[in-house]
Amino acid sequence: MHPSVGSYRKEACLLAAIGNIVLVMNAIETTGVVDAQHQLRLDKPLPIAGQSRVRVIVLVPEEADISEAAWTKTAATSPAFDFLKDAAEDIYTAADGKPFHDQG
Numbered sequence: 001m002h003p004s005v006g007s008y009r010k011e012a013c014l015l016a017a018i019g020n021i022v023l024v025m026n027a028i029e030t031t032g033v034v035d036a037q038h039q040l041r042l043d044k045p046l047p048i049a050g051q052s053r054v055r056v057i058v059l060v061p062e063e064a065d066i067s068e069a070a071w072t073k074t075a076a077t078s079p080a081f082d083f084l085k086d087a088a089e090d091i092y093t094a095a096d097g098k099p100f101h102d103q104g
Helices: 068-077 079-085
Strands: 008-018 021-029 032-034 040-042
């Protein structure tokens, strides 16, 4: 659940350990732009009382779509699919299916 804070969403409460000190950090999602001077400008002021040091993670959209070749190579080499290399996962043979001939 994301309780709204104005036009912001409070995303999470994080615990960060720095040495023997544990900090509680609240995550706030908002939007903004990076200007010509490469400075981040938020669309609206943050709902934070007073001056405070913060950590920032910037998510930047891709300039262009990822090519099918790049996507396929990434998926094929991803360790997420390593389980498919197990012989126990190879349960089908060429005789199990019917040929598909694209008519279009």
